[in-house]
Amino acid sequence: MTDAAARAAIVSVGDELLAGRVVDTNASWASARLREEGFPVALRLAVGDDEAAIAWAVRQAFDAAPVVVVGGGIGPTRDDVTRGGVAGALNAPVAEHAGALALIRATYSQRGLPMPAGSETQALMPAGAEPVPNGNGTAPGILWRGSGRAEGRVLIVVPGVPAEFRSMIESALVPILRARADRGGPPVSGAITLAGMREVDVGRTVADLMDRGRDPLVGSYPKRGRVVLFAESRAGGSEGARRVEDALAEIERRLGDFVVGRGDLLLEEVVAGLLLSRGLTVAVAESLTGGLVADGLVEVPGVSKAFLAGFVAYANRAKTQVLGVPEALLAKHGAVSEECVRAMAEGARARSGADLAIALTGIAGPSGGSEDKPVGTTWFGLADANGTVAARVVFPGDRAAVRAYARARAFDFMRRRLLGLPLFPPRPAP
Amino acid sequence: MTDAAARAAIVSVGDELLAGRVVDTNASWASARLREEGFPVALRLAVGDDEAAIAWAVRQAFDAAPVVVVGGGIGPTRDDVTRGGVAGALNAPVAEHAGALALIRATYSQRGLPMPAGSETQALMPAGAEPVPNGNGTAPGILWRGSGRAEGRVLIVVPGVPAEFRSMIESALVPILRARADRGGPPVSGAITLAGMREVDVGRTVADLMDRGRDPLVGSYPKRGRVVLFAESRAGGSEGARRVEDALAEIERRLGDFVVGRGDLLLEEVVAGLLLSRGLTVAVAESLTGGLVADGLVEVPGVSKAFLAGFVAYANRAKTQVLGVPEALLAKHGAVSEECVRAMAEGARARSGADLAIALTGIAGPSGGSEDKPVGTTWFGLADANGTVAARVVFPGDRAAVRAYARARAFDFMRRRLLGLPLFPPRPAP
Numbered sequence: 001m002t003d004a005a006a007r008a009a010i011v012s013v014g015d016e017l018l019a020g021r022v023v024d025t026n027a028s029w030a031s032a033r034l035r036e037e038g039f040p041v042a043l044r045l046a047v048g049d050d051e052a053a054i055a056w057a058v059r060q061a062f063d064a065a066p067v068v069v070v071g072g073g074i075g076p077t078r079d080d081v082t083r084g085g086v087a088g089a090l091n092a093p094v095a096e097h098a099g100a101l102a103l104i105r106a107t108y109s110q111r112g113l114p115m116p117a118g119s120e121t122q123a124l125m126p127a128g129a130e131p132v133p134n135g136n137g138t139a140p141g142i143l144w145r146g147s148g149r150a151e152g153r154v155l156i157v158v159p160g161v162p163a164e165f166r167s168m169i170e171s172a173l174v175p176i177l178r179a180r181a182d183r184g185g186p187p188v189s190g191a192i193t194l195a196g197m198r199e200v201d202v203g204r205t206v207a208d209l210m211d212r213g214r215d216p217l218v219g220s221y222p223k224r225g226r227v228v229l230f231a232e233s234r235a236g237g238s239e240g241a242r243r244v245e246d247a248l249a250e251i252e253r254r255l256g257d258f259v260v261g262r263g264d265l266l267l268e269e270v271v272a273g274l275l276l277s278r279g280l281t282v283a284v285a286e287s288l289t290g291g292l293v294a295d296g297l298v299e300v301p302g303v304s305k306a307f308l309a310g311f312v313a314y315a316n317r318a319k320t321q322v323l324g325v326p327e328a329l330l331a332k333h334g335a336v337s338e339e340c341v342r343a344m345a346e347g348a349r350a351r352s353g354a355d356l357a358i359a360l361t362g363i364a365g366p367s368g369g370s371e372d373k374p375v376g377t378t379w380f381g382l383a384d385a386n387g388t389v390a391a392r393v394v395f396p397g398d399r400a401a402v403r404a405y406a407r408a409r410a411f412d413f414m415r416r417r418l419l420g421l422p423l424f425p426p427r428p429a430p
Numbered sequence: 431m432t433d434a435a436a437r438a439a440i441v442s443v444g445d446e447l448l449a450g451r452v453v454d455t456n457a458s459w460a461s462a463r464l465r466e467e468g469f470p471v472a473l474r475l476a477v478g479d480d481e482a483a484i485a486w487a488v489r490q491a492f493d494a495a496p497v498v499v500v501g502g503g504i505g506p507t508r509d510d511v512t513r514g515g516v517a518g519a520l521n522a523p524v525a526e527h528a529g530a531l532a533l534i535r536a537t538y539s540q541r542g543l544p545m546p547a548g549s550e551t552q553a554l555m556p557a558g559a560e561p562v563p564n565g566n567g568t569a570p571g572i573l574w575r576g577s578g579r580a581e582g583r584v585l586i587v588v589p590g591v592p593a594e595f596r597s598m599i600e601s602a603l604v605p606i607l608r609a610r611a612d613r614g615g616p617p618v619s620g621a622i623t624l625a626g627m628r629e630v631d632v633g634r635t636v637a638d639l640m641d642r643g644r645d646p647l648v649g650s651y652p653k654r655g656r657v658v659l660f661a662e663s664r665a666g667g668s669e670g671a672r673r674v675e676d677a678l679a680e681i682e683r684r685l686g687d688f689v690v691g692r693g694d695l696l697l698e699e700v701v702a703g704l705l706l707s708r709g710l711t712v713a714v715a716e717s718l719t720g721g722l723v724a725d726g727l728v729e730v731p732g733v734s735k736a737f738l739a740g741f742v743a744y745a746n747r748a749k750t751q752v753l754g755v756p757e758a759l760l761a762k763h764g765a766v767s768e769e770c771v772r773a774m775a776e777g778a779r780a781r782s783g784a785d786l787a788i789a790l791t792g793i794a795g796p797s798g799g800s801e802d803k804p805v806g807t808t809w810f811g812l813a814d815a816n817g818t819v820a821a822r823v824v825f826p827g828d829r830a831a832v833r834a835y836a837r838a839r840a841f842d843f844m845r846r847r848l849l850g851l852p853l854f855p856p857r858p859a860p
Contacts, residue, residue, distance in 0.1 A: 018471045020462025021651055021660075023455055027476070032450025041448045043483070046457070046474035053473070060490070212479075221446055230451075284721075284742070290728025291714075291721025294742040298720025301796060301829060309748040312714070312724040312740025314733070321782065322739045352751065366731060397593075399731060 006184040008039040009061035012046040013054055013072035013082050014160055026071045026165045033166075037174055038183035039067050049073055054085025058155070062089070066153050067177065069169065072160030074122065074139045083124050083142070086157055090144060092126035100124075100131035103140045132156065132172040136164045143172055152182070188240035189216070189232035190248050193265040195412040197258045199227045201427070205254050209247060216243050218251075225408020228264050257421050260412075267411035268296040274418045275306035275356075282414070283354035284310040285323055285344040287335065287361040288378065292407040309352035313344065319361075323347035336361050336373055338381075338390045345381035345388055356384045358414055362395075364402045378406045382417045391423045436614040438469040439491035442476040443484055443502035443512050444590055456501045456595045463599065467607045468614035469497050479503055484515025488585070492519070496583050497607065499599065502590030504552065504569045513554050513572070516587055520574060522556035530554075530561035530570045537568050562586065562602040566594045573602055582612075618670035619646070619662035620678050623695040625842040627688045629657045631857070635684050639677060646673045648681075655838020658694050687851050690842075697841035698726040704848045705736035705786075712844070713784035714740045715753055715774040717765065717791040718808065722837040739782035743774065749791075753777035766791050766803055768811075768820045775811035775818055786814045788844055792825075794832045808836045812847045821853045 010030050016022050024046060031041045043064040047053040054073070061068040073082030087094045100123035108115040122139045125131060132141030139159050146153030154176055158168040177183060194202055199222045203210065206229070209218045216233040231247040233240035252259050260270055275282055284294045284307075294310030297303050311322050316335055319325040324347040325340055333339040344359035362378030369375035376395040381388060391413065395405040416423055440460050446452050454476060461471045473494040477483040484503070491498040503512030517524045531553035538545040552569045555561060562571030569589050576583030584606055588598040607613060624632055629652045633640065636659070639648045646663040661677040663670035682689050690700055705712055714724045714737075724740030727733050741752050746765055749755040754777040755770055763769040774789035792808030799805035806825040811818060821843065825835040846853055 016649065016651055017458075018461055018474070019465055020458045020460070020471075023453060023458045025453055028447075028450045028453045030450070031448055035449055041450075042478070043487075044448065044474075044476035048472070057473075219446065221451055228451075286721070286724075286740075288728070289725070291716070291724035291740055291742065294716075294721035294744075295719070295725060298718070298742070298744055298794075298833075299830075304745045307720075307742075307744050307748075309752045310716075310721055310740070310742025310744075311752075312721065312728070312737075312742070314724075314728055314737050314740075315735070318737075318739040318782070322741075352748070364728075400729075403728075 006039055006182045007042040007065035008034040008067040008069065009043045009065040010034075010041055010045070011054070011057045011061050011068065011070045012044070012160070013049065013070060013085075014046075015048045017046050017072070018048045026160060026162055029162070029166060030069055030071070030169060033169065033174075034067070034069070034177070036186055037177045038185060039065075039177055040184070040187075041065075049081050051081045051085040051088065054082055055088035058086055058089035062153060062155075066182075067173075068153075068155045069173070070155065070157040071165050074141070074157060074159055082157060083126070086142065086144075086155065087126035090126050090155070092128060092144075094124050094126055096120060096123045097125040097129070097131055098123075100140045103131055103133055104138060107134070107138050132158065132168050134159065134164055135167055135171075137161060139164075141168045141172065145176075185236050187232050188236060188244055189230055190244045190262065191228050191230040191264050192248055192251055192255075192262055193260040193267075194227045194229065194255060194258045195225070195260050195267055195408065195415070196425075197227065197255075197427075202227050202229065202255070202258075206251055209250065216240070216247050218247055223264070225405055226260065226265075226267060226412075257416075257419075257425055260415065266300075267408060267415065269300050271411050271414045271418070272297060272300040272303045272306060274415065276302070278418070280355040280418070281306055281308045281353075283308050283348040283352035283357040284410075285348035285357065285359035286310070286312050287314055287319070287344075288364040289360050289403055289406050289410070290314055292403060293358065293360065293410045296407060296411060308354040309348070311348055311351075319344060323351070323359075334373075336363055336377055336379060338379055338392070341379035341381035341390050342383075342388050345383035345390075349383045356382065356414065356417065358382050358410055360406055360410055362402070362406060364399045364406075366399055376402045378402070378409075380410060380413050380423075382413060382423075384417065389417070389423060436469055436612045437472040437495035438464040438497040438499065439473040439495040440471055440475070441484070441487045441491050441498065441500045442474070442590070443479065443500060443515075444476075445478045447476050447502070448478045456590060456592055459592070459596060460499055460501070460599060463596075463604075464497070464499070464607070466616055467604055468616060469495075469607055470614070470617075471495075479511050481511045481515040481518065484512055485518035488516055488519035492583060492585075496612075497603075498583075498585045499603070500585065500587040501595050504571070504587060504589055512587060513556070516572065516574075516585065517556035520556050520558075520585070522558060522574075524554050524556055526550060526553050527555040527559070527561055528553075533561055533563055533570045534568060537564070562588065562598050564589065564594055565597055565601075567591060569594075571598045571602065575606075615666050617662050618666060618674055619660055620674045620692065621658050621660040621694050622678055622681055622685075622692055623690040623697075624657045624659065624685060624688045625655070625690050625697055625838065625845070626855075627657065627685075627857075632657050632659065632685070632688075636681055639680065646670070646677050648677055653694070655835050656690065656695075656697060656842075687846075687849075687855055690845065696729075697838060697845065699730050701841050701844045701848070702727060702730040702733045702736060704845065706732070708848070710785040710848070711736055711738045711783075713738050713778040713782035713787040714840075715778035715787065715789040716740070716742050717744055717749070717774075718794040719790050719833055719836050719840070720744055722833060723788065723790065723840045726837060726841060738784040739778070741778055741781075749774060753781070753789075764803075766793055766807055766809060768809055768822070771809035771811035772813075772818050772820050775813035775820075779813045786812065786844070786847065788812050788840055790836055790840055792832070792836060794829045794836075796829055806832045808832070808839075810840060810843050810853075812843060812853075814847065819847070819853060
């Protein structure tokens with residue numbers, strides 16, 4: 001770990017992390033954010049609320065990078081050993097900082113509350129460090145900038161509470177990074193979002209482009225039922241941009257209408273955009289997804305013009321009562337059938353007056369599967385002015401996975417229907 | 431980092447982690463799992479797809495703990511440097527392992543597919559290591575057990591794909607841990623789930639119990655709109671269990687009916703359990719939550735007997751058409767009003783025939799707020815045979831936060847209504 005220019009390292013502190021009680025989303029957020037600012041992360045460490053372990057981790061972090069972010073262990077609760085650990089790593093004594101104490105007093109007086117006894121410990125800082133105001137909590141952060149042999153080193157300590165972690169990095173660290181001469185350029189990269197194809201099949205289709213020796217580097221990651229392919233060039237400037245563009249264009253050529261578009265796109269936003277730009281309305285009828293598809297639409301601000309109504313008809317009785325699926329149809333074909341999903345889609349369209357209605361019914365498991373209708377079997381129905389189409393997909397995985405896949409595919413099918421594309425296009429040759 | 435008995439360490443490998451493209455949920459999962467098996471995690475590291483960095487990280491991991499899990503970098507794509515990095519840390523040469531190659535061939539032949547060229551690289555293993563079968567993918571894992579001076583050390587390398595990561599740790603590592611003499615006991619701990627109170631207020635109410643010097647250690651963490659308090663004793667056996675029980679009983683005494691129950695409970699399951707055990711049915715009418723509450727019910731397997739119908743009425747037109755809210759009422763009071771939420775709840779109950787109906791309408795933001803109805807304002811209505819009650823709460827945060835809080839509170843209000851508790855109980859004194 002000797003390449004120490006224009007790099008950052010992150011130390012996450014907390015027994016709750018090492019116990020697996022919480023997921024370290026702070027480290028991911030900071031990794032992306034520091035990279036954007038030209039300081040890609042070289043190393044992340046997570047240690048418990050243990051002063052010696054924190055001191056050790058901060059030293060390793062500085063061996064790997066001149067910019068170090070430490071998150072956690074300085075909040076208002078009493079497991080507060082990060083200050084001592086950081087001071088140990090810096091070989092600095094700890095003392096009460098008058099400015100930090102003033103910040104804490106001001107926080108309480110603004111809220112009209114007395115400062116609780118013991119709050120003074122939050123004003124303890126390593127010598128030479130400055131307090132970082134905390135707009136969302138009581139604990140000030142700690143900002144230390146090296147001098148002499150440590151010239152160029154920067155350390156920030158922020159609370160582990162995500163809102164405080166993020167806003168204090170933005171307000172106190174990002175301006176310092178932007179002023180540094182060793183700052184790297186932002187990565188020259190681009191992304192393409194794909195839907196309706198598994199990551200492994202995407203990988204086969206572009207395997208040669210993903211060779212590790214190539215520039216740009218092309219990689220893929222699955223994300224909530226879609227796949228994002230990215231291309232990133234080590235070459236800077238226009239040469240890098242040209243290489244990235246060439247790779248993305250080649251990916252688009254090979255993957256055809258599995259491509260949703262450029263960037264890391266949310267299918268929900270793509271579908272809402274198509275509906276809103278065309279002045280169309282939509283209704284949703286859900287069984288196994290139980291409101292997930294409707295919710296995906298509502299996640300998009302401003303969608304109320306397009307989203308007319310959602311019906312969650314999980315039980316058979318609800319399918320009849322709420323959507324008008326005939327009891328005889330359910331008795332003859334069952335709730336997980338092409339006939340039922342067509343009736344659900346048409347019922348939702350008729351009852352809401354929407355231009356497009358989508359319906360889903362399936363078997364999310366863990367029980368309810370059979371040989372001809374295994375767990376994961378999902379029927380999709382789409383009804384619009386051109387008629388009704390239906391499609392069956394069998395999704396792998398457990399209840400949560402099946403429901404998440406079904407939700408994502410529903411948005412891809414809406415996208416396809418709105419664009420006049422077939423629901424199941426021919427697969428590209430690997 | 432010298433306390434090396436009955437501890438584990440985790441090394442996560444992948445450029446996508448350090449770029450912040452994916453969140454390292456594997457590390458959290460493994461942290462909890464290893465701890466359950468008596469090997470609490472002392473250190474986690476994350477490094478990129480870089481052989482030297484991986485080798486360094488594995489060495490640090492072994493300095494901290496005798497059991498090391500390495501995840502990522504051995505999958506079917508071509509960014510495959512973990513093998514070399516691990517071999518470097520072990521000072522072992524790498525060679526093709528006949529057993530590993532046989533596993534790879536068998537995986538493809540079971541699927542009726544030819545083995546792609548280049549798959550042989552997945553059979554490369556450090557000398558002395560054994561392959562770990564991969565039931566969900568093509569890349570075998572690597573299991574290495576030290577001897578001589580390294581006696582007692584165990585290293586497992588598994589793919590970063592979560593399903594493969596988890597199943598291979600279960601199948602190959604857990605049995606080894608269970609056979610070790612240095613295995614610690616499982617933590618003596620207990621948890622209580624709370625709803626309807628913010629974490630900071632919970633903390634104030636039990637601040638003295640959370641003192642870091644005490645045993646059991648009491649901590650809290652927020653989780654999808656509820657708060658979980660846990661107590662964990664360093665004392666083993668019955669003495670530890672007694673201390674944990676005393677702390678939990680004291681917490682229950684102070685927090686009254688904010689307590690949902692013992693354990694890390696899902697409110698959805700608690701509400702579904704109450705409905706099913708009483709033979710009651712429920713309907714949901716949602717605006718700002720757009721299907722999230724209905725979805726919460728459907729997350730619970732077997733809920734179809736109780737969950738009659740969900741209505742997502744985001745636009746005003748839908749509130750009228752789908753739930754029968756009078757247009758005049760909407761014109762006079764607006765959609766975010768006590769009158770509207772009562773009409774929504776009563777409409778959902780009448781149209782579904784459910785015993786209990788809950789309705790939500792509010793302003794999730796980012797726009798739409800006003801001085802008397804700020805962003806976050808949410809009205810809840812509950813209609814049952816005893817009549818209709820309504821409650822207003824203003825939630826903090828952005829669109830996603832407001833919607834998540836509203837969802838959680840809806841389940842707490844259902845719990846309270848089903849148990850005959852007031853929607854807003856008096857707060858306990860701090």
